[in-house]
Amino acid sequence: MPLTGWGAPGRAILPICVLALGPLGAVIRFTRTETLEVLAADYVRTARAKGLPSRQVLGRHVLRNALLPALTLAGPLLAHLLTGSFFVETIFNIPGVGAAFVYAAADRDYPLIMAGALLAGGLVVVLNLLVDMAYGLLDPRMRVTHIG
Structure with missing residues (x-):
């Protein structure tokens, strides 16, 4: 595999692996x-005792509740992934903003x-905001209600 440069799809394999495998394993x-x-x-x-199908139990009850903590972890990891690309671009000689x-x-x-x-800090703020907004989609108890 080529170690440096950019342009061909084969040249993207190593930088993608370097950036994605650590955070993917953690999530x-x-x-x-x-x-x-x-x-x-x-x-x-x-x-399960009520007789719900296994697929419905796993999708509606288990996965929705298990994804909330993982989503909390994924927001800062994604910001770290985007700002960590600064050094990966330098190491693999990829022309880019990083x-x-x-x-x-x-x-x-x-x-x-x-x-x-400023870009790195803004990414952290925006991604944490998106994670907080996604909570409302996964858990209806966390939706904002207007008092008035």
Whole structure:
């Protein structure tokens, strides 16, 4: 596999693996742990005792409740993934915004360094907002109601 450059689909395999495998493993492990915990809950046993199909129990009761903690973990991990691409672009010689920010640090280009920090901080804020909004889709108890 080619180690540097960009353009051909084969050149994207290593950078994608470097960026995705660590966070993917963490989310999968966390989801598995939460799923096993939810499977042992009383309401899952009650749903099975009522005669609900296994697919409906797993989809409606187990997975919805197991995804909430994994979603909490996935938001900051996605922000880390996007900002971590700065160094992956530099290592694999991929022309991009991340490589420009790393080169700006080496050249002491302070306005560009501040823009990179602002971009990284903005990504964390926006992704945490999206995670909070997704909670309402997964758990109806967390929906916002208007008082008035």
